[in-house]
Amino acid sequence: MPEITYREAVRDAMVEEMRRDETVFLLGEDIGTYGGAFGVSAGMLAEFGPERVRETPISELGIVGAAAGAAMVGMKPIAEIMFMDFILLALEPLMNQAAKARYMFGGKATVPMVVRMPGGSGTGAAAQHSQSLESILMHIPGIKVVAPSTPYDAKGLLISAIRDRNPVCFVEHKLLYKVKGEVPTGEYTIPLGVADIKHAGTDITVVTSGIMVQKSLAVAQKLSQEGISVEVVDLRTLRPLDTKTIIASVKKTGKLLVVHEAVKTGGWAGEIMAVVSESEAFDHLDAPMRRLAGKDVPIPYNRFLEAAAVPQENDIEAEIRAMVANKY
Amino acid sequence: MPTPFIMPKMDMDQEYVTITNWLKKEGEWINKGEPVIEVETDKIASEIEAPESGILAGILYHANEEAPVTKVVAYILKEGETLESAPSSDQGKTPVAQTPSQDLNQAETSKQDVSATPLAKKVSADLGVPLDQVTPSGSKVTRRDVEAFADNMKEVVTPRVCVPATPAARSLAAQRGVSLEDVVGSGPRGRVQAKDVPMKAAVSEPVAPEPVAATIPLVGKRKRIAERLTASYQSTPHIYLTVEVDMSAAESARKRINQMADKKGQPTVSMTAFLAKIVAWALTRHPKLNASLQTDRIELLEAINIGIATAIDDGLIVPVIHGIDKLGLREISECLGYLTRQARNGALTAAEVAEGTFTISNLGMYGISSFTAIINPPQSAILAVGGLVRKPVVIDENDTIAVRPMMNMTLGADHRVVDGADAAAFLADLVKALEAPEFILY
Numbered sequence: 001m002p003e004i005t006y007r008e009a010v011r012d013a014m015v016e017e018m019r020r021d022e023t024v025f026l027l028g029e030d031i032g033t034y035g036g037a038f039g040v041s042a043g044m045l046a047e048f049g050p051e052r053v054r055e056t057p058i059s060e061l062g063i064v065g066a067a068a069g070a071a072m073v074g075m076k077p078i079a080e081i082m083f084m085d086f087i088l089l090a091l092e093p094l095m096n097q098a099a100k101a102r103y104m105f106g107g108k109a110t111v112p113m114v115v116r117m118p119g120g121s122g123t124g125a126a127a128q129h130s131q132s133l134e135s136i137l138m139h140i141p142g143i144k145v146v147a148p149s150t151p152y153d154a155k156g157l158l159i160s161a162i163r164d165r166n167p168v169c170f171v172e173h174k175l176l177y178k179v180k181g182e183v184p185t186g187e188y189t190i191p192l193g194v195a196d197i198k199h200a201g202t203d204i205t206v207v208t209s210g211i212m213v214q215k216s217l218a219v220a221q222k223l224s225q226e227g228i229s230v231e232v233v234d235l236r237t238l239r240p241l242d243t244k245t246i247i248a249s250v251k252k253t254g255k256l257l258v259v260h261e262a263v264k265t266g267g268w269a270g271e272i273m274a275v276v277s278e279s280e281a282f283d284h285l286d287a288p289m290r291r292l293a294g295k296d297v298p299i300p301y302n303r304f305l306e307a308a309a310v311p312q313e314n315d316i317e318a319e320i321r322a323m324v325a326n327k328y
Numbered sequence: 329m330p331t332p333f334i335m336p337k338m339d340m341d342q343e344y345v346t347i348t349n350w351l352k353k354e355g356e357w358i359n360k361g362e363p364v365i366e367v368e369t370d371k372i373a374s375e376i377e378a379p380e381s382g383i384l385a386g387i388l389y390h391a392n393e394e395a396p397v398t399k400v401v402a403y404i405l406k407e408g409e410t411l412e413s414a415p416s417s418d419q420g421k422t423p424v425a426q427t428p429s430q431d432l433n434q435a436e437t438s439k440q441d442v443s444a445t446p447l448a449k450k451v452s453a454d455l456g457v458p459l460d461q462v463t464p465s466g467s468k469v470t471r472r473d474v475e476a477f478a479d480n481m482k483e484v485v486t487p488r489v490c491v492p493a494t495p496a497a498r499s500l501a502a503q504r505g506v507s508l509e510d511v512v513g514s515g516p517r518g519r520v521q522a523k524d525v526p527m528k529a530a531v532s533e534p535v536a537p538e539p540v541a542a543t544i545p546l547v548g549k550r551k552r553i554a555e556r557l558t559a560s561y562q563s564t565p566h567i568y569l570t571v572e573v574d575m576s577a578a579e580s581a582r583k584r585i586n587q588m589a590d591k592k593g594q595p596t597v598s599m600t601a602f603l604a605k606i607v608a609w610a611l612t613r614h615p616k617l618n619a620s621l622q623t624d625r626i627e628l629l630e631a632i633n634i635g636i637a638t639a640i641d642d643g644l645i646v647p648v649i650h651g652i653d654k655l656g657l658r659e660i661s662e663c664l665g666y667l668t669r670q671a672r673n674g675a676l677t678a679a680e681v682a683e684g685t686f687t688i689s690n691l692g693m694y695g696i697s698s699f700t701a702i703i704n705p706p707q708s709a710i711l712a713v714g715g716l717v718r719k720p721v722v723i724d725e726n727d728t729i730a731v732r733p734m735m736n737m738t739l740g741a742d743h744r745v746v747d748g749a750d751a752a753a754f755l756a757d758l759v760k761a762l763e764a765p766e767f768i769l770y
Binding site for chain 1: 494495496497498499514515516521523593594666670673674675677
């Protein structure tokens with residue numbers, strides 16, 4: 001199987017779907033000649049032309065509004081928001097229009113659109129270009145939220161997202177773009193709403209997503225040499241949540257650590273813990289459930305402070321060690 | 329007015345001290361700060377100093393008597409004062425606040441004379457703290473004093489109603505009939521962890537830990553299955569009937585279904601799931617094969633719950649698809665996939681292996697062509713399925729020979745419930761439906 005980058009996997013998914021289905025098109029800022037701020041759509045203008053790779057003015061409200069409208073009349077738009085932070089400008093068309101249309105028109109209208117957005121910190125881009133806003137998106141019924149952690153998942157999930165009849169927010173972590181992994185050529189899909197056990201274990205469950213999957217896996221591999229058996233559950237889809245997999249894993253290990261980059265207060269780690277607490281897995285808990293999340297601060301510009309603001313591998317390792325040793 | 333000599337309180341939960349010795353006698357002059365009484369609590373021996381200078385008088389509790397703390401034990405008279413002017417000691421607490429004394433700062437002050445900052449008064453009202461019981465750290469009761477008192481009050485007043493334990497330890501203890509109070513917790517602050525809960529209530533020392541909570545019921549279940557299979561093997565009159573079935577139609581039907589599933593991005597359907605669906609259909613037509621033998625009767629069961637024997641690392645487990653006759657093939661396949669994963673992960677729940685009414689055991693993937701299986705009581709039958717083997721068979725009346733995927737199935741049935749003809753009729757229907765799956769639509 002060829003090894004390609006996460007960036008290429010996202011592009012492959014879009015290219016393959018655009019070749020297969022002429023209603024699929026791209027819109028966003030600088031996605032044509034420039035190839036997108038992170039180069040994800042590089043070369044696509046040449047293949048598909050300006051009708052299907054549509055450069056837009058700098059208006060996120062316009063981009064998502066146009067995408068929602070196009071989706072309602074039969075197109076399958078893929079909108080790119082240059083930085084996830086800017087989705088805040090488009091919450092009205094996303095949350096009040098796209099998310100609601102299928103419900104409010106009794107299923108007569110569907111909104112099969114994808115809004116792709118690079119999120120997360122680690123590039124020295126400071127507080128307005130580094131956020132992880134998944135939790136805000138997860139709070140709205142009617143939209144799905146996907147956050148792949150590997151090139152393989154990115155391609156399979158994006159194809160599923162494009163074919164889904166609902167608006168899907170597709171969150172790509174900036175630091176993952178250059179990560180390489182095996183990806184089959186040609187079509188395959190990964191169903192939305194299904195988590196993936198990336199590393200099986202018996203001592204503790206780590207539920208996580210996106211970049212934190214990579215970090216947690218590195219820790220899990222390191223600790224396995226010492227006989228600490230960590231199960232890493234990659235949610236892949238944040239909404240709808242695969243509660244079954246989470247519950248089964250916690251029942252097996254008796255301990256839960258949730259790791260995400262988004263700030264702790266109001267973050268989705270709380271939701272995961274609530275799911276466990278309400279389930280039969282509660283009776284299997286052998287320690288307090290814990291969260292490791294971003295500090296409650298805007299992401300700093302200084303690179304040392306920036307790194308300190310979000311969980312790093314040594315933080316995850318220390319937390320797992322403490323939990324496995326019953327320190328809490 | 330004579331100054332009351334109040335016995336200070338040295339511990340939050342202390343009510344009495346024992347006076348071991350009066351160092352001064354009544355009528356003697358005592359100086360403020362001078363030791364006057366030797367006392368003993370259950371923790372310490374200590375000297376009590378004079379709160380004021382004057383003449384010691386009116387001793388109420390003598391050596392080797394217990395004296396209540398915060399109460400008057402004697403009086404100190406200034407020149408010209410007499411005991412008659414002293415308040416009666418049975419009035420209880422007597423004010424000292426008008427003569428605040430560092431030496432007596434553990435004594436309490438009465439309500440009307442409490443010297444407290446306005447903030448302390450407000451906080452004490454908010455927290456429900458009786459201000460007259462708060463010991464000032466300086467000349468006045470401050471907010472900090474009130475809060476410290478409230479914290480102490482919590483610690484002392486709140487009874488330890490339960491032993492700290494994790495939810496897993498609690499459920500294990502309940503399961504094993506162990507009282508958590510008898511368990512020494514190894515967790516932080518003495519919290520009982522799952523591994524601390526001994527296997528049986530009778531065992532007094534902590535038992536060797538069995539750390540993975542989720543596998544405990546499985547071990548028990550597995551053990552029971554072993555015992556029951558032994559009993560079944562020894563006591564059930566098994567009859568075995570074997571058929572060979574041409575699986576080409578079933579295989580091509582499954583292939584078409586899987587092509588569709590693939591396109592939709594859904595998981596594919598396994599042979600076992602397909603077979604389970606057909607077996608469920610056949611069972612609806614042959615209720616004796618879905619029966620339970622009791623001591624005095626045979627119960628034909630309403631629910632059809634098919635158990636699928638599944639190999640796992642340390643043996644065999646039989647997860648059950650409940651109400652399988654009400655499920656579509658896709659649901660059966662998903663359910664089976666989930667159960668198999670759970671089984672391999674050792675994470676099946678007791679409910680997921682309970683209440684089977686019929687069992688399928690498939691060893692085809694190991695290249696086994698045909699085998700017999702033991703009935704899992706109180707079920708009345710079990711189907712042992714071999715692998716697909718492509719081989720030449722006669723396919724029509726003209727003795728035409730063709731290569732077909734053939735499969736052996738051996739039905740084991742409890743002869744007390746099922747007659748040979750019943751078993752044969754069931755198998756005949758099964759073969760018919762596998763060779764032409766459209767029959768089950770009829």
